[in-house]
Amino acid sequence: MKTIEVPALARVEGEGGLYIGLENGKAIEVRLDIYEPPRFFEGFLKDRFLQEVPDITARICGICPVAYQMSAAYALENALGVKIVPQARALRRLMYCGEFIESHALHIYMLQAPDLLGKESALELAATAPEVVKNALRLKKIGNELLKTIGGRSVHPVNVCVGGFYSWPDAKSLKDLLPDFEWGLNAALDTVKLALTLPYPDLEIDYEFVALHHPDEYGVIEGEVWSSNGRKLSIAEYENGYIEEHVKHSNALHSHTVDHNTYLVGPLARLNLNHKQLMPNAKKALADSGIQLPLKNPYKSLFARAIELVHFYEEAIQLIKEYKPSGPAHVELKLKAGEGAGATEAPRGLLYHRYKIDANGMVQFAKITPPTAQNLPRIEADLFALVPQLISMPEAEATLTAEHLVRSYDPCISCATHFLKLKVEEK
């Protein structure tokens, strides 16, 4: 027996469905049903020891495991009143650089650019422009190599713990990566140039942008939660400004602001709110591009990712050069009952965690608000705006057009292989 009747080797996470309800040819309802795993994890974490949390939550996503580890670690450190040593903080930023690099390179070249260039997939792009795709894979691989050097594995790295890191990575192994990073910085600058040539559909949306802001660095870990509407909250106050609600059609929670607004997290929000904190090369690339901020076109989040790719290559080079481990990599934890919140910027947007722990360090309550839950109502609203175009198209074309828009948000429909199934219903 040599063949299998089935089309896919297993890497299935769930299905997304787009439902459009029409009345007299006009959209009255748009629902994006997506599968989302964090809810399961919230229950799963109960009665687990706090030190297990970073590695368990990392399993939520194969693309951004570091984000889950980091938000979890900060939340639990806040619950215990622990502050990590400065070199551990710098190493966390460096590790995050690796994740941004691999995630952004993947999204720019393998997921969104083929859409914009009218290619069915990166496979088709590879057939016509193999050098571009080869460079993209190298750009991505360098990010994974960094994760492997710090975290032992390129997918689902370990080593981050509550209190810092389990051990310091070898300084020489990190410094050996520098030539690759110098190459990557130039390739990232070329990516910005490429991003400027892509044909983006016209679409401007008046978003409320929300991102972590830090006065001294590009907001990724720590800082305040800023909104383009002027709301500034500490991370501990996040839930005073942003509320999650169950909606009937989805097993993902949907978020909105206390004013009942939809809002957007992710690269556009970060670039618009934090461009002053970009590294010099990234800042110059942005200035040279002639692009005016705020950027309001969701498709142009590719450009924001390209600028961030430059930033994170540049920051990684700096952090590797400055890396000087000394003393213990983590502070000893004194267990006590408590509650703490943590938020960091995952490549696809703000990721918030909150935990309650008992005196033995066992988790009693967990709340995880992933970026996609925050963006979902906004994505639905954008799809609603797109409906008049969609209903005049053949089904396959309509599905693809809707997918392009959804994909530009880089949602963590966590590696969902089967993506949109479009259903239009006339009432």
Place this chain on the structure above:
Amino acid sequence: MTKVAVIGIGQSLRGDDAVGLEVLRQWRERFQETASRLEVQSEACELPGLTLLDLFNDVDTAILVDAVQGKSTPGTIHLLDENELSAFTSDAKSAHGWGLAETLQLGNELMVTKTKVRVVGIQAEQMTLGTGLSEAVKDAIPIVCEMLEEEIHKALCE
């Protein structure tokens, strides 16, 4: 020296999708001598996506162990080579998901890898979060480990 990579793929928390990781673990335990050979590298990978291609560096043969979703009885073992893989397609071009077939196809397209690929697939019964392995899949693991061991030795002799 012929180099062989043994790669267990899967998701530890998603029912039978964890079988590739579990096979790797049990194989390492049962066949320690092979697992510790310099020319044999083994790695467990959760959702590797395109990173899989990086694991083929300087490797002559890569043997991948993964769960498959098909119509055969749960626990059925499939042994596939590259040519048979070319028939595999999935909808993975969509979100982040780069399926195994697409990843290998991309590697071939770009000629970034000349690695020979063999896939040991185990038919899954369910891939539900938090359920653990099904009995039929568990029962298949010892046989899969023996097949894997045999495939590794075949590859080392090539």
